Amino acid sequence: MQTKIFKPSKQDLVEASELIKGGGTLAFPTETVYGLGADATSNIAVAKIYQAKGRPSFNPLIIHCFSIDQIKAFALWSSEAQVAADKFWPGPLTMVLPLLPESNISSLALAGLQTVAVRIPAHPIAQKILKLSNTPIAAPSANPSGTVSATKAEHVVSRLSGKIEGIISGKASKIGLESTIISLLTEASILRFGAIGAAEISDVLGINLKKPEQDEKISAPGQLSSHYAPKGSIRLNSKTIKENEVHLGFGKVKSDLNLSKTENLIEAAANLFDFLHKLDEMGAEKIAVSPIPEKGIGIAINDRLRRAAAPR
Template sequence: MQSRNDNATSETILLPADAAGLTRAAEVLGAGGLIAFPTETVYGLGADARQSDAVAGIYAAKGRPSFNPLIVHVADLAAAEALVTFTPRARQLAQAFWPGALTLVLPLRAGAGVSSLVTAGLSTLAVRVPAHPIAQCLLRAFGGPVAAPSANPSGRISPTTAAHVLTGLGGRIAGVVDGGPCGVGVESTILDLTGKPVLLRAGGIPAEALEAAIGASLDRSSETGAITAPGMMASHYAPRGTMRLNATAARPGEILLGFGEVQGDLSLSRAGDLREAAANLFDCLHRLDAMAATAIAVAPVPAHGLGAAINDRLSRAAAPRD
């Protein structure tokens, strides 16, 4: 298994999602190792958020820029309250949507004990309570905060199966808890509540549902260039091939990723179902990589509800790369 200061390991162990496997995974986390595990959104790459060496291992394994902060996963609201300061509005949203695919950015409590590498030196912390039963069991077995970005090389396609994790990070992390495919398929919605509510990243909970819960509109004009939360890099979630969006047909040499009436070589959802499309998005991008697609055309996807999150991921996947 991976040692605290070694970011490569000769073998990444596939752990079953049973009591023995989760106990072993919790032990590895406690020893400063890296464990990938399923959430309802995507697989996360977990490390003890209190151990700087362990958190540094996340950045090294992913090749992730250190100015890009991480989400901390905890088992419940009480655990989150030990790390950040909740406003009444934040508590209202947490009680309505946790456990679930919502990340809240809130002021970091003094003495929270979270490594500054997690926050990228900011005075805020992104925190969420995942709903996936395996993630819940692991967090309770570990008994502490777990920093966990998506378990993929930085900028590449997010993983929704254990096999995706092994393809991208095999040999660089200690283990993967195999919990089958993720149900939601896109990362959590990120909401900054340090002042007026600001949508930093569209995700698994539609912005419309959050606005209905608080009776107020979200500020969606967060494209300031500053990286204040995970998932805000301009180029992210990228397959190896170039992507052209809002295509109704493929050009010569392109593979078409369809949606609804636009029936491509692959389809996010032939029925035009946004929930199905979100669940299939990253798996389809992984399949396009496996097909060695060099040019990809993507059918239009409606921008409402989960479509906002899908279009966010697609636009970042299609962005120019360094």
């Protein structure tokens, strides 16, 4: 398969959107990470995503839309969803909602569930592709399943060239972490930590979000225990470095790569996936990671690192 690289020009974006309309797969930048998109109403198109990623079929995909009205055509909207959308959309928040019986969303994208994960992204290129395609787009992160999420176009090119139809070249993702996922089903809960903190969402909704149980069934993307993994083994909260370990540091420590020498958690989040890619490029077989504060966006960073360190 020949993968076409598109520039973020008006003409190229129109051409790229035709790939989506024609049932193809297209990688495009969002404010969180690069997404690998396809027409969410087509089982064949969605199957191409799973094929390209080698993705576990029981893990559902996030459906990206350009408006709430578009979402209301296939998902049951609620007052809670409206409050969250007013505050956080467009942006890095995904909401899991009940699926309407008349939904035309691919069952493959839903992994057979009667719920759907939806998001309105803030990135201008993502918004343009959604409007030009005029269809909901299923889009997990643009990387082979179980490997590090892509935050730059070159990450996608190196991992998925020849496996997908198109890639839109753009600047590095601004946030560098996937969206926070909340469930607004019977009981509001957080399913995946991400760019927006659970405390901030709880304040807006006026409720305490339930945290996921360890043995809870998968109902949203990012719930597989080992989902963000470089090739090497990872040892977390490492204050000393063992022989033959490559050190991913944080703060004023001597290290091979440092997420943030100034202990800035926002900077650390933005660097996280890029540095995990670099560790792969370095051929790191054993990786020691400095302690990361368990506060603010540091909670999401640690969540990603724990998943990366999980047995696989």
